[in-house]
Amino acid sequence: RNSKRQIECRRDIDRLNARFLGIYESLIPPDEEKVKQKQLVTLLKKLVIKEWPEAELYIYGSCGNSFGVSKSDIDVCLAIEDLDVNKSEVLLKLADILQSDNLQNVQALTRARVPIVKLMDPVTGISCDICINNLLAVVNTKLLRDYAKIDARLRQLAFIVKHWAKSRGVNETYRGTLSSYAYVLMCIHFLQQRKPAILPCLQGMEITYAVTVDNVECAYFDQVEKLSSFGSRNKESIAQLVWAFFNYWAYWHDYANDVISVRTGSILSKRGKDWTRRIGNDRHLICIEDPFETSHDLGRVVDKFSIRVLREEFERAAEIMQYDPDPCVTLFEPY
Ligand code: GTP
Ligand code: MG
Known part of the structure; x- marks a missing residue:
């Protein structure tokens, strides 16, 4: 009976993957x-x-x-x-x-x-x-594009997460939730952290591209066509990754102490960056380090009200991925 159950489970996951991939495809611009x-x-x-x-x-x-x-x-x-x-x-x-x-x-x-x-x-x-x-934006655009070329699952995950965020009203910086740019960085960081890793840390590798913009040194390995099999040891499917992404942000991220950092491919401490206190309007309630402007927290727009909204939405999404028989509908329900 056990193996029959496993086969059914497998089928459910395959079906869910196909649904997520379908949504992804429908979002791609023609x-x-x-x-x-x-x-x-x-x-x-x-x-x-x-x-x-x-x-x-x-x-x-x-x-x-x-x-x-x-x-x-x-x-x-x-x-x-x-x-x-x-x-x-x-x-x-x-x-x-x-x-x-x-x-x-x-x-x-x-x-x-x-x-x-x-x-x-x-x-x-x-x-x-x-x-x-606004040349820093031009350079971080290239960085994101280069990461996307390494493993197809980044673009799939980020499209699903952005679609979720727009549907749920948590992609509105003027209302204290996160920018699309921040969500993509969250996805990159998440895939850098999988075991085995799905994405490398390009800024930690040999430098093949370097520019200085507004006194900020932007340098990283950009010969990404050489990395096209980097993530192949990790077999996780998009459905598993969506589940794990929301699970991480709902239950595992340490909001009190941690900063996610694509630049280092690791988690840094708020204390180390002196992001423990509110300075001006920067509250650092969710900390996402900009890969080039390292003093820049993309979570700075989040306030004590919107952090609750955001965390409740992560929890909602995690619950749906865990228990809902048809998560692809519920996940994206308009708020
Ligand atoms: P959508 O328009 O929602 O699809 O996403 P987008 O990728 O265009 O994102 P968004 O409108 O949030 O930002 C546009 C671009 O501006 C980003 O891709 C970044 O290059 C840049 N950008 C946005 N916010 C910041 C920021 O806080 N710091 C820096 N350095 N660049 C930013
Ligand atoms: Mg835009």
């Missing part, structure tokens, strides 16, 4: 969408070069890091070498140029925390945010 994004960026480049011949335009965020679901906005960074450019002036000028080229809803938000120009392309319906000289 090729034609990628083509349209490229066309819009090409158009923007053409317009920008006329005014600033030395400037570069980079895609960052989810369209560049390979963790973007279908219908995401494009995040673009305009890089201008000139060190004392006045960002507001550039943004207003840029808005002017774009406006007169048939782009819609062009808006310069010069007072935002990250000042941007927003616009919509009427041909493709794609929205786009353009910021100035």
Whole structure:
């Protein structure tokens, strides 16, 4: 009877895996969408070069890091070498140029925390945010993209986690929950910690890529095509990983003492980083170290109310993965 039960169990897991993979596939942007994004960026480049011949335009965020679901906005960074450019002036000028080229809803938000120009392309319906000289974001976008190339399970897990977070309303930094960027770092760290590891720690390896941006040294091993079998000793399936991910954040993470660190591929102590006290608005109630700006805690947006919401959601998800006969529906139920 035991072996019959095992076979049934196996079937359940296979079925659940297929369901998760189905959800993942349905979230991936179709090729034609990628083509349209490229066309819009090409158009923007053409317009920008006329005014600033030395400037570069980079895609960052989810369209560049390979963790973007279908219908995401494009995040673009305009890089201008000139060190004392006045960002507001550039943004207003840029808005002017774009406006007169048939782009819609062009808006310069010069007072935002990250000042941007927003616009919509009427041909493709794609929205786009353009910021100035945010090169650290361009570099961390490359890091995430490189991690995604190593093992397919990272992209699968991160899509499921982001989809869960959006469905449950816990992907809203202005309301004290976490950014998509933070969730992807949580997934990378989690896969670095599996035994055997599914992802390496690229910043702990031989340096093949190095840039210094805003006085921050960004260096790591980026020849990731050489690592394509890195995770193959670990046979865990996506359903198991989703279960273990939520289980970790619901019951095992030490919120009082621990900092997760993709940079070191390990857990650091809050004490070591002096993240034990509230300083200004940084409360450090859940600590996620930025891989390059190491003094930067991506959990800084979380306050004493939203930490409860977040932890309750992790617990809810863990319970569903443990007990629900049809977790793929319940997990993503709108809140
Ligand atoms: P979605 O738009 O939700 O699909 O995800 P996204 O990957 O575009 O994430 P998000 O809008 O949270 O952030 C866009 C990009 O900005 C990220 O990919 C990072 O490159 C960068 N970014 C976001 N937050 C931070 C931050 O706190 N510090 C740094 N250095 N970069 C950040
Ligand atoms: Mg984005």
